Amino acid sequence: MRFLILILVWLLPVSALAEIVVPTRTIRAKEIILATDLELKPQQVAGVVADPASLIGQEARVALYPGRPIRAGDVGPPALVDRNDLVVLIFDRQPLSITAEGRALGRGGAGDRIRVMNLSSRTTITGVIRPDGQIEVK
The missing domain is CATH 2.30.30.760 (SH3 type barrels.)
Known part of the structure; x- marks a missing residue:
């Protein structure tokens, strides 16, 4: 049993980084988001969008800045x-x-x-x- 716990403790710190979606340029509020406006960045942040397909065609509700994560509430239907x-x-x-x-x-x-x-x-x-x-x- 102790051996199993040691293995689990040893494996826990090892975690892969997930990818998040970030803008490649400043997207102003009320602009429609295009595929060329997005890129994937290897990082893990809670509460942000990880799928670029869910953002394409959506409208920015707030200004989105390059390199910053996009939260689900920052975009919406046009x-x-x-x-x-x-x-x-x-x-x-x-x-x-x-x-x-x-x-x-x-x-x-x-x-x-x-x-x-x-x-x-x-x-x-x-x-x-x-x-x-x-x-x-x-």
Whole structure:
């Protein structure tokens, strides 16, 4: 038993370095990340992205600097709706379906919740952005 413990203690300090993804250039917030913007760096850091495929096509939410690790919260899906964009509001509960025009009060991508002002009533409501850029009101 002691022999087994000695072997385990001897093997524990030996650990391989994992690879992390770092930018090759400064990527500003709201920029789409391309494959040429990323490289792998042999290092082990907790809570950072290790797969470059998961970052390609995503939008930087904050500025990303060369050589620094990218955390999962630093990127997200590309924004479909910008602040002050005119959008279509949809309320769909069968058999009732209502559409109206609104103005986005925030910025977001598919699945994000944003506030929108209904242009007819000037009422502020919250809705979820659909993949087609329309806002679904619940």
